[in-house]
Structures are given as C-alpha cells and as structure tokens.
C-alpha cells in the first residue's frame with residue numbers, strides 16, 4: 135500500500151514530467167486525449183492538493199477511467215505508481231460519497247449476494263462436482279467470474295486437478311473483494327475478506343489455488359496488508375501446474391499459440407514464466423510472443439470497473455489486443471484470467487480462438 139504522505143511530491147513530479155509513459159497507457163489509446171493518461175490523473179490530484187482546482191465530476195470520471203494496469207510504472211524512471219495513487223484517491227472519494235453512480239449496483243450486489251452479478255449465492259458452486267481423492271488436499275478458490283460467467287474455467291480446472299490426483303475442496307467462498315478494493319470500497323471489501331479468511335483457515339488443506347489473478351493478488355497480498363492472515367500458501371494455477379509439469383502431457387494443437395499476460399498476474403504479481411512453461415509443455419513448442427508481452431503487455435481493457443463504467447472503450451482496448459495477436463499470426467490466444475478470457479473472446483470473432491490456461495491443458499485429457 136502506498137504511503138499517503140508521499141503522494142503530494144509524487145503527483146507534483148508526475149505533473150511536470152514529459153509523459154514518458156503515455157504511449158503505453160491503454161486509456162490514452164482508447165480516448166486519444168491527454169486527460170485519461172498517468173500524467174493527466176496526477177495533474178488533477180496535484181492541482182487539488184495545491185488548491186488551484188477542485189476535483190469536479192469530469193475529474194472523478196478521469197480517475198475512474200484508469201485500469202490500474204500498472205503499465206505506466208514500467209516506463210516511469212522515478213517509479214511513480216499511478217495505479218496505487220488513483221486507488222488511494224478512489225478510496226477517499228468513496229468515503230466522501232462522490233464515486234460514480236454506475237458502481238452502486240456492483241457494491242450492493244457484492245454486499246448482498248457476495249458476487250458482482252447479483253446472482254444467488256447458492257448457484258455459485260452447487261453445480262461443481264468434485265470427487266474425493268487420496269492425493270494432496272487443496273482448496274480451489276474459483277472467484278466470481280469463473281463461477282458464474284466463465285464456467286468452462288472451473289470445469290476444466292476441476293477435471294485437470296482431479297486427473298492429477300488432487301483432493302479438491304470447493305470452499306464456501308464470497309467475492310474475494312478485488313472489484314471493491316480496486317474501485318475504493320475498502321470497508322465492504324474487508325467484510326468479504328474476513329469471511330473468506332475464516333472459511334479458508336477452517337479447512338484442512340495444504341494449499342489454496344486460484345485461477346483468477348484478481349483473487350490471487352487479493353488473497354496473497356491485500357488480505358495480509360489489511361492484517362488478515364491465511365494459514366495456507368496461495369498459488370495461481372499456472373504456478374501450481376508448473377510444479378507438476380512432468381505430469382502434464384502434450385496435446386495435438388495446430389497453429390500458432392500466443393499468450394496474453396493478465397496485468398494482475400504479470401505486472402502486479404511478477405508471474406510471467408510459469409504460464410509460458412506450461413503452454414510450452416502442452417503445445418510442445420515455445421509461445422509465439424506478441425510485440426507487447428510480459429511486463430510490456432497491453433491490458434485487455436477489463437479491469438478496475440472499466441467495463442462496467444465505460445464498456446465501449448473497454449471493448450476497444452480488448453479489440454486492439456486481439457489485433458496485436460493477429461499481427462503475429464496467432465491462431466490461438468491463451469490467457470490465465472477469467473476477465474481477460476471474457477474480454478478477448480468477446481472481441482475475437484471467428485478469426486482467433488481464445489482459451490484460458492486450464493482449458494488449454496485440459497485438451498491433453500481429450501487426447502487420452
């Protein structure tokens with residue numbers, strides 16, 4: 135978490151910068167305007183701190199146009215973390231009751247139903263079938279998007295872990311809190327977090343596995359930074375599968391396969407090699423890299439409330455990412471995030487196939 139005392143000097147420096155990072159900001163790409171850029175956001179906060187300009191409705195909108203993708207940070211020599219600064223200001227805006235009205239239903243849904251979609255809580259996991267096994271006992275934290283909207287991810291993960299002999303427990307999880315933390319609703323997020331920590335710590339499991347990088351980051355980092363301690367190690371499925379790479383088979387997969395790095399897995403959690411190594415094992419060849427990859431990967435457009443508040447701009451960013459995959463002649467984009475999968479698949483048309491990592495690895499089971 136950012137030290138609030140450092141914010142005034144950081145936004146001052148950023149607002150005087152020649153904007154070295156602007157060209158990688160996906161919201162600059164989407165709006166083609168200087169306001170929705172790292173520099174533009176810093177300038178708004180700097181002017182507010184100095185008292186030369188108050189943050190008006192348009193300024194609040196600009197702060198909520200940030201994807202918190204952290205791409206600007208990779209280009210910033212003084213290492214100013216605009217995503218953290220924006221998130222901190224959003225938290226204050228929520229306390230002031232000045233957040234965008236478009237977020238109200240999201241928050242109400244999570245508080246009442248424990249998922250952002252307003253779906254019934256018991257429909258979250260009542261369809262997931264696991265069978266007891268003798269192997270290592272692991273909890274699979276599915277996350278809301280996979281449980282309700284990207285069920286293929288859950289189905290293929292369960293099938294895969296089951297085939298590897300793991301004893302899978304599906305916990306009575308609530309939303310991890312990521313959409314609330316990223317948009318500034320800390321109190322509501324921590325209510326979800328406390329439930330999850332209590333449930334996960336009551337389970338007799340050796341490890342907690344997630345397929346959603348948003349859940350992964352929150353369970354592994356944010357809970358701890360808010361004093362909530364999980365007793366078991368948390369791993370993203372890509373890391374977990376990498377430790378079992380000898381047990382994975384190779385499938386018959388035609389064409390060029392590229393990999394889209396999810397921001398929360400890559401830039402935020404520094405996991406770049408594990409998914410690539412798993413893809414290489416399963417396809418039998420190296421990933422064909424897009425020009426922008428690893429810490430220079432473009433965001434898919436589906437983060438930090440963007441698709442909810444500005445759906446057309448979010449889709450334009452997702453569409454551009456698909457174009458970048460087509461530029462290297464890819465026939466398939468593999469990612470490791472239900473949000474990225476959802477966005478990229480919605481923009482891919484018939485020209486390119488989009489799969490999440492467990493779906494790709496499950497293809498090895500079909501060949502058996």
Ligand code: SF4
Nearest residue numbers: 148151153155173210
């Ligand atoms: S985030 Fe860093 S590189 Fe980008 S405008 Fe601000 S100071 Fe410059």
Ligand code: SF4
Nearest residue numbers: 159200201203204206
């Ligand atoms: S975090 Fe991403 S969307 Fe936000 S200012 Fe930086 S590059 Fe732009």
